[in-house]
Amino acid sequence: MNDLTVPLTIISFLLTIAFIFWRPQVNEAIPAMIGAVLVFLSGSVSLSDLGTITETIGGAAITIMATIVMAIVLESFGFFHWAAENLAIKAKGSGIRLFWYTNLLCFLMTLFVNNDGSILITTPILLMLLHNLGLKNHQKIPYLISGALIATASSAPIGVSNIVNLIALKIVDMDLYMHTAMMFIPATLGLLLLTTLLFLSFYRVLPRRLPRPAPGYWSYAGSPGMHPLKDDKLLIPKEKRTLFMRNILIFVFLVRIGLFVASYFHFPVSLTAVIGSILLLGWRWYFLKVAPVDMIKKTPWYILIFAFGMYVIIYGLHNIGLTDMLIRILQPLVSGSLLHASILMGGLLSVLSNLFNNHPALMVGTLALTNMDLDPITLKISYLASVIGSDMGSLLLPIGTLATLMWMHILRKGKVKITWGQYLKVTYAVIPFTVLFTLVLLAYWVIWLF
Secondary structure (H helix, E strand, O other), rough: OOOHHHHHHHHHHHHHHHHHHHHOOOOOOOHHHHHHHHHHHHOOOHHOOOOOOOOOOOOHHHHHHHHHHHHHEEEOOOOHHHHHHHHHHHHOOOOOHHHHHHHHHHHHHHHOOOHHHHHHHHHHHHHHHHHOOOOOOOHHHHHHHHHHHHHHHOHHHHHHHHHOOOOOHHHHHHOHHHHHHHHHHHHHHHHHHHHHHHHHHHHOOOOOOOOOOOOOOOOOOOOOOOOOOOOOOOOHHHHHHHHHHHHHHHHHHHHHHHHHHHHHOOHHHHHHHHHHHHHHHHHHHHHHHHHHHHHHHOOOHHHHHHHHHHHHHHHHHHOOOOOHHHHHHHEEEEEEEHHHHHHHHHHHHHHHHHHHHHHHHHHHHHHOOOOOOOHHHHHHHHHHHHHHHHOHHHHHHOOOHHHHHHHHHHHHOOOOOOOOOHHHHHHHHHHHHHHHHHHHHHHOOOOOOO
């Protein structure tokens, strides 16, 4: 390293984060790769480090891309439009019932796909639904904000729903099965609390009665990226479509279960996800006569570039001593008790995620934890608390996660205006208490388990 290595690495990191926040409509892979190149040229990351980084993120990236392919296939089957129409039917004209159904949809989509994919799926569905119900802008806000918060926070219960969670799992050498056993109960209860707090926050403004569009009304204007389902393209009668969609969802659910079974038996999780995606692509080829080659164009490969670029930048910060500084500060505090470890790491990652985005924040926190010489249980609970801070605590500001940045961009394209003030009025009332509740619950749940 030379005299310029440290300042160049820090400047590259700050400029990358600043550009992502300043221009969220620009593909985030571009600033991430530019920053990574600058960090590499500064000398803080070597060629051998690049090999280590590739090995670390490889399995996580393949798993996430495979699940995104499954989401694209769902769109090909007309799932988005079917889901939007059925949400309106299930609501039975009640705005309150619609609130609970939309949040359930967002939770399930994140579990079935991942947080970024869930935002890309559920936000257009909600825009389409709310547009066709004829709701005004202020009436759409409760559904859109709560849906985004639940979709993003729902990546906490299972590690496979967030690429940065999967990368961090690799760093701390923790399998997917153990992560879920320790995390699913406290994180899911935290999500239930978050949904309840959101409901109480929006209760007075939720429309009690919704206009019910006539059958067949579903116009798709104003819904970015959405296209009407053509009955003649899906070779199955309309009356059997619900059964068909349920079968697809059951298959996707079984694939997700397969990931945990694979983790338990130490079979490559990424290979299991790829096999599931190939089978679903074959199913689509059989029914729609659409060859899998369209996945080359539709799959968002930039996610791989972004993940690699950001990890190169974080690895550079690690090499110039950032994690050593965090270790000196945090080690005495984290070693005190499991409750202290949970609250401290969750709180720290919440703050860092809102300042610098949750991707780099969780990577920095995880690298620091692995070098603290903590006992296995303290290391695991500190990591899981970091995930809660990264996935839930990051939602305090709309710039805390890439998912919420994408969500804001989709809303602008859909001509729905939600200001920072409207967003913060909700999140400051619900996020801090939810995070604290989940962190305390995590500590006592792990103590009970072990």
